[in-house]
Amino acid sequence: MSPRPAVVIHPLVHAYLSDLGRALAGADPRERADVLDGVREHLDEALGDGAPVETADVRRVLADLGPVEAIAAQATRAELPAPPTSSSVASPAAVAPASDTTSLVALITAIVASAVFFIPFVSIPLAVASLVTAAVHLRRPGARKGRCWAAVAVASATLLLMALAAALLLSVEEVGTLGPGTVGSATSVTSAPAE
Amino acid sequence: MTTAADSVLTQLRKGVLEHCVMAHLRAEPTYGLDLAARLSRHKTLLDSEGTLYPLLARLRRAELVETEWRESDSGPPRRYYRLSEQGRQALATFEATWEPFQRDVRAVLEETR
Numbered sequence: 207m208s209p210r211p212a213v214v215i216h217p218l219v220h221a222y223l224s225d226l227g228r229a230l231a232g233a234d235p236r237e238r239a240d241v242l243d244g245v246r247e248h249l250d251e252a253l254g255d256g257a258p259v260e261t262a263d264v265r266r267v268l269a270d271l272g273p274v275e276a277i278a279a280q281a282t283r284a285e286l287p288a289p290p291t292s293s294s295v296a297s298p299a300a301v302a303p304a305s306d307t308t309s310l311v312a313l314i315t316a317i318v319a320s321a322v323f324f325i326p327f328v329s330i331p332l333a334v335a336s337l338v339t340a341a342v343h344l345r346r347p348g349a350r351k352g353r354c355w356a357a358v359a360v361a362s363a364t365l366l367l368m369a370l371a372a373a374l375l376l377s378v379e380e381v382g383t384l385g386p387g388t389v390g391s392a393t394s395v396t397s398a399p400a401e
Numbered sequence: 402m403t404t405a406a407d408s409v410l411t412q413l414r415k416g417v418l419e420h421c422v423m424a425h426l427r428a429e430p431t432y433g434l435d436l437a438a439r440l441s442r443h444k445t446l447l448d449s450e451g452t453l454y455p456l457l458a459r460l461r462r463a464e465l466v467e468t469e470w471r472e473s474d475s476g477p478p479r480r481y482y483r484l485s486e487q488g489r490q491a492l493a494t495f496e497a498t499w500e501p502f503q504r505d506v507r508a509v510l511e512e513t514r
Contacts, residue, residue, distance in 0.1 A: 251479065
């Protein structure tokens with residue numbers, strides 16, 4: 207037999223991992239990645255890497271892992287409102303992140319987006335990314351709400367101003383095409399700030 | 402037939418199973434499949450091996466468990482889970498609390514029988 211590539215994924219394994227990924231859609235993103243990695247390594251280890259495996263063996267290993275819904279049910283929800291309930295230091299669920307870097311990153315991204323407004327193809331994606339991140343992050347427990355709102359405000363303002371600027375430019379161009387005599391002046395208007 | 406018992410087990414496992422995982426890591430670091438196999442020998446603790454992984458992810462996030470990659474004789478490197486100093490303390494606290502707790506539960510059940 208010819209040497210086979212290192213990664214040969216049994217279709218059942220592939221389907222199981224896809225189902226698990228979907229079942230974990232609402233889970234905390236870092237936990238989701240950790241769980242998928244853990245289960246994937248478990249399967250690699252149990253079935254051997256790249257070696258041909260019997261479908262019956264695959265079914266047994268997957269049955270031992272259990273239904274993907276059962277696994278996902280144990281994962282922390284991304285939007286879980288989890289106030290630290292008691293003084294249970296031993297409970298890992300009660301340990302909240304001390305600092306909130308996501309909101310800070312979202313805010314900095316929003317500020318950068320507004321600073322580079324003159325490069326729309328950089329500014330718009332940054333502003334959208336910041337807006338989405340901050341809006342999603344607002345629902346997380348322990349999120350710095352003030353920072354998130356600031357990021358939402360700055361990103362929205364940037365996008366709004368750019369939309370206005372685009373509308374303005376379009377109307378100027380339209381005036382230019384409508385009135386043949388004004389082409390020269392319209393061009394000079396748009397190019398004037400660049401000089 | 403076991404639905405009622407299952408829901409009791411689900412409740413009882415909360416706050417307990419994670420300490421059983423930590424206890425398994427007390428002596429030496431272990432990789433996922435080995436840990437799953439050891440835990441699932443006790444069916445009341447772990448019936449679906451996959452549920453171990455969200456639990457490990459949470460322990461890791463809470464810095465009670467750390468991970469490291471180690472070479473394996475029989476395949477690609479393995480991710481080993483190791484009990485952190487914080488985890489060791491949490492386990493000691495659990496153990497000290499668990500003994501009187503299970504004694505009290507048993508006493509109540511026997512007294513009221």
